[in-house]
Amino acid sequence: MSLVFRAPISIRFAHCDPAGIVFYPRYFELINGVVEDWCAQGLGVSFHEMHMVQGIGLPTVHIETDFVKTSVMGDKLIAELRVIKLGRASATLEIRMLGQEQDLRLKAQLVLVMAHVKERKAIALPVALREQMQKYLTD
Template identity: 60%
Template sequence: MIFEAELPIRFAHCDPAGIVFYPRYFEMMNGVVEDWCAQGLGCSFHEMHMVRGTGLPTVHLETDFIRPAQLGETLLAELTVLKLGNTSVEIQVCFCGQQHDVRLKARLVLVMMDLSLREAMVIPDELRAAMLHYCAAKDEKLASA
């Protein structure tokens, strides 16, 4: 299963040339992760941060900028889980144009964190089960490696 979200390219995302200014992609990626948590995993950032005292910060990020996106376009974001560990999850996020042409591809490592201790913690069972639904690996053993 793939988590999908539409991203309209707004004026605020663009540089004077009318294309997405690269740091804005990182903000959009964070928004996709936030939407995935709320809509796909059933645990909003508000619930995670304010109620549970946990977070899911990005600790590693690799990005390939393949083709520019410009003002007025709508991109499709696709998120899949590549690897699910004890305290971390590696995801892939792709932004595609209307013709399903890839504009950006990124790999992110997110770590479940106890915010009061500022330490990694085991991903709660209900979040782990929800994350498995988005696993690209066919074998659950690969997803838990």
């Protein structure tokens, strides 16, 4: 059985447009925050460790997003992250954001590629990182 990474998200004033709903580009920042938390808490390697120490990163190279239901300032969401595919240098993730009633607010599928930061080219996922990611791979 695969793991699901969960992260709480508080919708803040800074996330919202003048109508008080989440402005859609802010969701991409929230998605990146979920990935960053997953790396640190779920995979055991922070973005700081990856980027500043190891010289590697996991940039998003593709994203598809369905904005299912609006969220407003003050909402408390739960993000759920699953790995749906692992390649040699890539990981395809699904992130779902749910409201307090388990109502789907957003569904995104994104592809991350392991890259050498300075050379800006794809490299194979390190073995230890791949092993951690496999724990979140859907059955």
